[in-house]
Amino acid sequence: MNRWTVADMPDMTGKTAIVTGANSGLGFVSTRELARRGARVVMAVRDERKGRQALADLRRQVPEGDLDLRLIDLADLDSVRAFAEGIQERIDVLMNNAGVMMPPRTLTKQGFELQFGANHLGHFALTGLLLERLADDGRVVTVSSDLHRRGRIHFDDLTGERGYSPMAFYAQSKYANVLFGLELDRRLRAAGSKIRSVLAHPGYSATNLQTSGPTGLFSLGGRIGNLLIAQSVDMGALDQLHAAVAPGVEGGQFIGPHRGMRGYPVVVQPVASAKDPELARRLWTLSEELTKVSPPTSALRTPPGDLAG
Template identity: 40%
Template sequence: MTETAPISTPFTADSTAAEVVDGIDLTGVRAVVTGGSSGIGAETARALAGAGAEVTLAVRDTAAGRRAAEDIGAGTGNTRGRVAPLDLAHRKSVAAFIAGWEGPLHILVNNAGVMAAPESRTPEGWELQFATNHLGHFALTVGLHRALAAAGGARVVSVSSSAHLRSPVVFEDVHFRERPYDPWQAYGQSKTANVLFAVGAWRRWQSDGIAVNALTPGAVPTRLQRHADEGELRRMRAEAGPDAPAWRTPAQGAAASVLLATSPLLEGVGGRYFEDCDEAPRGEPGGSRGVAPYALDPAAAERLWEVSVETLSV
């Protein structure tokens, strides 16, 4: 099998979402951004709306979602935004969102997530970070497959993290029923699952014209860190040394999401992981940059797909 050169773009870690989408007309495009009421999600939605897209903010807190939608509308002049309830940790909420969607869907940005949360479980007994970050988005995306296929050339964006380098998906004990719970390992596992989902979905859906890619937004101070101890975050960055990514703004953190969702440069590209608006090089487990080989492993992607379908069917 011939290795292809990593994809590079004119954009960098300093680029903003607005710069990435500049000159792209999204009139007539319908997009969904999960977790779009704040942080990177809100900036992703703002950039898409600014280019003319009709953006639905899929959020747990609909009041916060409405405030974000009003702010985006006021700032962009695009008032076609919508807000819809979605709690990724609850199957009924995901099913209701899917049932309520009508017509084609051109862009789906799976952005919402929880990071380094204390041990918690869904009513089914699933570990919360894996359930929210992976299983909820898996169910949502699979449920919207028909709408994505109907769009012709749809894009699905899976927001992962450099924290995926902390852990592969431990199939023998995904939900920490046997091993001691570690919030960062649980988060890392769920972020690896986000990348593997892109690999598996692209293999299945490229014939439907659906491109699926993953990315790390970089280090962005948002509400995502609300469960993380500040001292621990500083220690982790110190341990990473000069390779630790610099802090960036939410608008910069959203750039890669918007790039994967809209750029003509990525037409027909799928199953890849991007960092700083370029396809990421190989990274070493435990590091802070690049993509771990286990996150792009087709066999692991297939196993995760099967486990996800089986888990959600119970």
């Protein structure tokens, strides 16, 4: 097996990457390594104080890095629009990395369940708004989770009003990430675009995601798991970095650890139901309606039936 590491990353001089959730965990490591390879990295963060601290840390680690801190709240579609309007340059990599995990039931500013709203709808809208800014050979990397395998779309109760489980709705949001990433790939191919939509998941990696959102037993389990089971965040970030820059990566691929929850990046398979084009189109249409964002027809068109599978 080819044990791909950051040492295998190509030179990124002259390229621009956007990383959501760049101030911590997988996003911080991804930002650091992209900057080390010469990329200009737009650090898209929600919390300005934490973002400035991360920026200071990164400048100590990568003094030559070209870093640009900007604010975005993926749980607020107005913030997503404002961020997108501020991006005028060509984008080579859009890394949809940020996420929230298993909080108590919370609604976004626009009234969506927080995990579905931030993890899926916010990134759906951001991608749609920035699609025309992507380079001809650009990549959209959407970070999911192996927990997508437990997910389903609660079309009849998206806000969890009738029944909410932090785990189930986290799994729903990660399942939605996979449906979106694969449907984006279908539509890009149907449009004849060379932009690649790639998925990644980090396995079980020791990040603050497991402890900052969950409460009670979920939080305790996350802390214990981070200590005893998880791989390092540097290892976990390899999957999304591979998806973002490695030569030979194809649109529609899902990159994850070779040992399931740990290891080096390889192509993995999502749960079978996530490959259903009809389900993906249903979610896509709903996402357009909820976000009021429709990716430009100049870049995408709905795939005909013979291209949808």
